[in-house]
Amino acid sequence: MLNEELRSDLQKRGIFVASFEDLYNWGRKNSLWPLQFGLACCAIEMIATAAARFDMARFGAEVFRPSPRQADLMIIAGTVTKKMAPLVVRLYNQMPEPKYVIAMGACAISGGPFKEGYNVLKGIDRYLPVDVAIPGCPPRPEALLEGLIKLQEKIAGQRLFGPNRARHADTRDAAEYPVPAYGAHDLEPALNPAVFKPAPARRAAE
Amino acid sequence: MTGVLEAIRAAMPLAGVELVNNPSPCGQHSLRVERKDVLAVAEFLRDRLGYDFCSNVSGVDWPPQKLKETTTKKELVDGVEKEVKTTSERDVPGFLEVVYHLYSISKKSGALTLRVRTGDRGADVAVPSLTPVWKSADFQEREAFDLFGIRFDGHPDLRRILMWDEFADFPMRKDYVPPDDFEYEPTPHDEILAKVKARTEAAP
Numbered sequence: 277m278l279n280e281e282l283r284s285d286l287q288k289r290g291i292f293v294a295s296f297e298d299l300y301n302w303g304r305k306n307s308l309w310p311l312q313f314g315l316a317c318c319a320i321e322m323i324a325t326a327a328a329r330f331d332m333a334r335f336g337a338e339v340f341r342p343s344p345r346q347a348d349l350m351i352i353a354g355t356v357t358k359k360m361a362p363l364v365v366r367l368y369n370q371m372p373e374p375k376y377v378i379a380m381g382a383c384a385i386s387g388g389p390f391k392e393g394y395n396v397l398k399g400i401d402r403y404l405p406v407d408v409a410i411p412g413c414p415p416r417p418e419a420l421l422e423g424l425i426k427l428q429e430k431i432a433g434q435r436l437f438g439p440n441r442a443r444h445a446d447t448r449d450a451a452e453y454p455v456p457a458y459g460a461h462d463l464e465p466a467l468n469p470a471v472f473k474p475a476p477a478r479r480a481a482e
Numbered sequence: 483m484t485g486v487l488e489a490i491r492a493a494m495p496l497a498g499v500e501l502v503n504n505p506s507p508c509g510q511h512s513l514r515v516e517r518k519d520v521l522a523v524a525e526f527l528r529d530r531l532g533y534d535f536c537s538n539v540s541g542v543d544w545p546p547q548k549l550k551e552t553t554t555k556k557e558l559v560d561g562v563e564k565e566v567k568t569t570s571e572r573d574v575p576g577f578l579e580v581v582y583h584l585y586s587i588s589k590k591s592g593a594l595t596l597r598v599r600t601g602d603r604g605a606d607v608a609v610p611s612l613t614p615v616w617k618s619a620d621f622q623e624r625e626a627f628d629l630f631g632i633r634f635d636g637h638p639d640l641r642r643i644l645m646w647d648e649f650a651d652f653p654m655r656k657d658y659v660p661p662d663d664f665e666y667e668p669t670p671h672d673e674i675l676a677k678v679k680a681r682t683e684a685a686p
Contacts, residue, residue: 359646392674394653394660395645460650462661 297436304348304374305336305431308424311347311367312340316354318381318414325417335424344370349427350404351420355383355390356397358463362455365403369452374444376431378423379409388413402467403453405443483511486594489531490523497523502597512581512595517609520598521636524615527584533594536616538583539623541630545603545656546576576603578632582612582619600632603655611637629654 283293294302314322326332326340341347344367356364368377379400382388390396400406407430410423434442444451453471456463483501490499490513498516515523527533549572557566578600585592600607611634613620623634624643631652634640642649651658664677 359644392660392664394658398663458646458648460648462663466661466663 298432300436301432301434305428307339308335308337308349308376308427308431309339309341309347310337310349310351311344311371312342313367314353315356315360315364316381316383318353318384321414321417322351322353322380322420325420330417330421332421332424335421335428337424344368345372347371348374349376349378351378351380352384352400352404352406353380354414355388356400357395358397359395359458361397361400361403361463362457364400365453365455368404369455373451374442375451376407376427377404378420378427379406380412380420380423381415382411382413385409385411397463402472403456405471483513483594486527486531487513490526493526493530494519494522499523510593510595512597514597514599517598517600520596520612521610521615524582524596524612527594527596528615532586532589533584533592535585535587535592536582536612536619537585537593538581539612539619539626540581541626541632541654542579542581543603543630543655544577544579547574548572549574577601578603578607578630580609580623580626580632584616607631608633608635610635611640613637628652631655 278293278295286293314320324330326338332338337349348371350364350368350371352364368375377400379385383390383396384400385406387393387396387398391398397403401409408423408427410419412419415423434445436442436445453468454465456465458464487499487501490497497519499519500514502512502514504510504512550569551572552567552569554565554567556563558564559566580598582596582598583592584594584596586594598609600609609632611619611623613623613634614636620638621643623637624640626632627634627637627640628642628644629652641647645653653660662677664674
């Protein structure tokens with residue numbers, strides 16, 4: 277790798293040196309195209325984020341695509357009901373690599389206030405690999421922008437080669453996740469163990 | 483409400499209609515109609531009494547319960563008259579109930595509450611659909627079918643409306659057990675706290 281001192285020295289003389297990865301990631305992170313779909317009230321905040329006052333275009337993510345084939349980023353904006361979950365997973369499968377998922381709001385993260393209900397999925401991370409989770413009910417547009425910036429930082433740090441390469445650069449990852457089926461009592465399977473790694477239910481000594 | 487009841491009884495003396503009093507301050511009394519007569523009564527209410535709008539259809543689950551009754555009798559014990567209390571338990575079989583809220587837009591009156599009961603909570607859960615009388619009952623009767631399992635005979639399109647078609651349970655019934663897909667709850671309480679304890683103790 278290039279020494280930082282040499283790089284800044286060259287920069288002062290008008291010569292810019294960058295690795296291919298840096299250039300590639302710089303281009304990717306500043307042109308994230310979100311998939312245009314909303315599930316509940318968080319979608320209203322997402323629309324506000326995209327509109328003039330908060331202006332997601334400042335971060336290069338204003339091109340909401342109505343087709344998953346043209347999208348890089350899936351913003352799960354709202355409550356995912358069990359009836360909707362297979363469709364969300366199918367949309368994710370239809371997106372081309374590299375693709376990212378933001379879980380926006382309490383419902384998308386964990387089921388939120390509907391967690392103990394019968395009809396709401398207890399977090400989209402049961403089926404999809406979530407890159408950034410934004411808490412809030414709903415999160416303010418600033419919070420969504422913060423989440424977007426966090427995702428950009430994550431993309432900038434991704435490696436394309438080597439053992440620590442990003443998920444999408446790993447050919448062993450099929451990048452297609454099984455779509456759950458409608459069962460008689462619940463979705464089948466109720467979660468994808470390859471994706472879902474919950475925090476263990478541990479409490480302080482009582 | 484009593485005026486409506488008298489009008490129904492005058493027009494249809496054989497119809498099984500009774501007034502269910504609500505003793506609470508709101509005083510929202512309702513009419514309980516037998517299943518066999520509900521379609522005729524509904525048409526009478528719409529065509530003669532002007533109840534042209536059905537705003538709300540809901541289901542109610544009445545699980546089987548044991549009713550305790552205490553009766554007080556005056557008896558002679560050792561030549562002295564005393565009050566003796568006897569308690570008896572009575573099994574009340576469960577049933578499902580549909581509640582319709584009717585309004586009259588032309589007469590600016592309402593709400594008239596209709597109740598219809600099913601035979602039980604198992605096999606005999608059919609009631610006549612009132613969608614042919616009030617079109618607005620369509621989706622709400624489907625919802626009652628979806629969540630309570632009440633079958634509406636004569637409904638034009640009786641399918642589940644909120645849950646998926648393959649779903650087998652009725653989630654709004656009192657004895658519904660939701661799937662145990664609970665992993666972690668940041669602030670557990672009541673039943674969830676018991677589950678958390680069971681799982682944390684079971685974990686190595």
